[in-house]
Amino acid sequence: MAPSQTSTLPLDAESSAALARTGLEYALVDPDGDGFASFLSSVARGFLGEEPTPEQVESSRSALRTRRLTGVFDRAGDQPDVPVATVDSWVSELTVSPERTLPIWSISAVTVAPTHRRRGIATAMLTGELRTAAAAGYALAGLTVTEATIYGRWGFSPAAWASDVVVDTRRARWTGPVAPGRLDFVPKESLPERITAVHERMRVRRPGAVPGWEGRWRGIAGLTPEAPDAKKVRAVAYRDPAGVERGILVYTIAEREEFTAHELQIRALFADGDDALAALWRFALEHDLVGRVTAELQPAVPPVQWMVSDRRAVTATLTDHHWLRVLDVPGALASRRYSGPLDLVFGVSDPLGFAEGAWRVRIDGSGEAVVDRVEAEPDVRMPVGSLASLLLGGVRATELATAGLVHGAAAHLGAVDGAFAPAAAPLLDIWY
Ligand SMILES: CC(C)(COP(=O)(O)OP(=O)(O)OC[C@H]1O[C@@H](n2cnc3c(N)ncnc32)[C@H](O)[C@@H]1OP(=O)(O)O)[C@@H](O)C(=O)NCCC(=O)NCCS
The missing domain is CATH 3.30.1050.10 (SCP2 sterol-binding domain)
Incomplete structure (x- = not known):
């Protein structure tokens, strides 16, 4: 049985040696230790973000506490304790068939400082993750990618795809099912718990899915210090006639020049069942003063295409999304x-x-x-x-x-x- 706690597994000796040969040190970073703020700062730099504030450091620390954080350090540099490269991994659960899951070694926060690029640091970190995961008994590693050009060389390849959907609501008259339940606005502070309940039920039925986590849901809800448009976040929940909450829509509205055609941007639309899906999409498409609805990470052929009078009002752009690596x-x-x-x-x-x-x-x-x-x-x-x-x-x-x-x-x-x-x-x- 593969261990679920990975932060104490030893560092891969082959990658340690490869990095040491170029004068670099491969080391685990304690999320509760002094080095965490520097780790986070390096991750933010890698993803072109702002320098994290003390508040963000503490919020991320609690989100990443269960993770295995690894840094690469150049002790001869001007900031010897700030990693020149980072990677973050943890054990998650991949749905492989409806109601069947497999533990998966999930990887994120892969960054290399621009001062240290193209010297094989990412190669050492990624192969180190794969050897550690395989030795611990994991059959798969997975990640989501910012660029499609990086991870194929280490044996990752897309296994699940997702669409970015844009709907022109002035062309898209609702012709879909009329859901029998009700919609209510819900406070955003309640969203992590509500989303968890719905998403946990739906993700085990969809191959390619993994569970979310508190920090991910707090970001979507606009409850983390760095969440974009946090103050504009609104959410509605769908309850079925028996009173069970079956769906959550989280969105913001971006103002456009034309006052009757603003853009409703879906941050999450999670539906446990067809009625909830129809009710939430209908709410979005029929929202007053909105001319366009956008949503990312939707099915390759989004069901909403079948729920409107003009299917060409819905455009879906397909992208590779979940990359897996067989170990x-x-x-x-x-x-x-x-x-x-x-x-x-x-x-x-x-x-x-x-x-x-x-x-x-x-x-x-x-x-x-x-x-x-x-x-x-x-x-x-x-x-x-x-x-x-x-x-x-x-x-x-x-x-x-x-x-x-x-x-x-x-x-x-x-x-x-x-x-x-x-x-x-x-x-x-x-x-x-
Ligand atoms: C992507 C990144 C981690 C690569 O780090 P690196 O240490 O420079 O990579 P390596 O030196 O180990 O290079 C490994 C190989 O990948 C290639 N490569 C690296 N980054 C690449 C990119 N963005 N696109 C295409 N190829 C890339 C290198 O040319 C090299 O090719 P080779 O094996 O044929 O020689 C680094 O550029 C980075 O931090 N980018 C910003 C953050 C980011 O995009 N992270 C990925 C998030 S999913």
């Missing part, structure tokens, strides 16, 4: 439920070694997989990144084969497509 092939593949039987050997190439080899993947009629390492000629071959992209069924083997990212006979690829078809399109609805 343990049997552990990752056997975690989910499949849509059909399969008996094929997957040949996986992995320059970092974790997933390298030939793996016999047998899926029985009930959709359960057994995966064993074998000495056999593979039926389908792929780099480790393609395996991560196939895992949740968000992309088909035949599609990746078109791009030369999976190789195999058409019949074998078709069988993989059938077996890996997801119960629901993978989606990750938060950033981490």
Whole structure:
């Protein structure tokens, strides 16, 4: 059983040695220690943010207390105790099939100071995270990315996609379901608890999802010192006829020149059920004095397209969002439920070694997989990144084969497509 507390796991010796050879020190940072403010300051610099205030330091300290914070220090520099590179990791839970989850090593706050870029520091930190995660027994690592060009080299690849949605509300007359429950404004101080309740129920049904955390919900609610537009945040909750709260919409309104066409910007729309989804979208689209509604991290084909008179009033721009890295092939593949039987050997190439080899993947009629390492000629071959992209069924083997990212006979690829078809399109609805 992989440990859920990771902050005390030892630092990876290979990365320590690689960094030491260039005069750098790899070290864990205690979230409760004096070094935390410097760590946070380096993260803010990496993401081009403002210098954190003492209030922000304390707010982030409580949000990051359970995390494994690692810094790289250049002790010969002018600020020897301010890390020149940072990474933050923790254990989360990935939904792999409805009601089935797998622990995942989540990575964030990857930064390297511009003074120290392109010397292999990110490589040392990322490979160090992967070796530590694999040694501790995790089958997958995951992250969300600011740029799509960075993480493929370490075997990460997109496994869930999300759309940025824009709706022209003057064209989009509501034709969707009329929900039987009620909507009420709710105080933003209550949002972390309310969002947790709804999101915890919905995220276990959606492959690709992970839980949020208090700090993430406080940011969305405008309750953290650095939250943008904090004073403009408003929220409504949907309750079903039995009185159960099923959905939360958190939004701000950005004023536009034309007073009848302001922009309603959705910060979160979490719905546990179709009625809640329809009620909250309808509220947003029919809001007075609004001409445009925007929402990010929506399904690839947003359901709201089917709920308005003019579907072209809804534009959805698709982006890769949840990137995964397979560390343990049997552990990752056997975690989910499949849509059909399969008996094929997957040949996986992995320059970092974790997933390298030939793996016999047998899926029985009930959709359960057994995966064993074998000495056999593979039926389908792929780099480790393609395996991560196939895992949740968000992309088909035949599609990746078109791009030369999976190789195999058409019949074998078709069988993989059938077996890996997801119960629901993978989606990750938060950033981490
Ligand atoms: C992205 C970042 C962490 C890379 O750090 P780094 O220490 O310079 O990276 P490395 O020296 O280990 O470079 C590793 C490889 O990645 C490449 N690379 C690094 N950053 C890249 C980028 N933004 N786009 C494309 N390639 C990049 C390097 O060219 C190098 O390529 P190679 O393996 O073919 O030689 C650093 O530029 C940074 O802090 N950026 C700002 C914050 C950020 O974007 N973080 C990522 C959040 S998801």
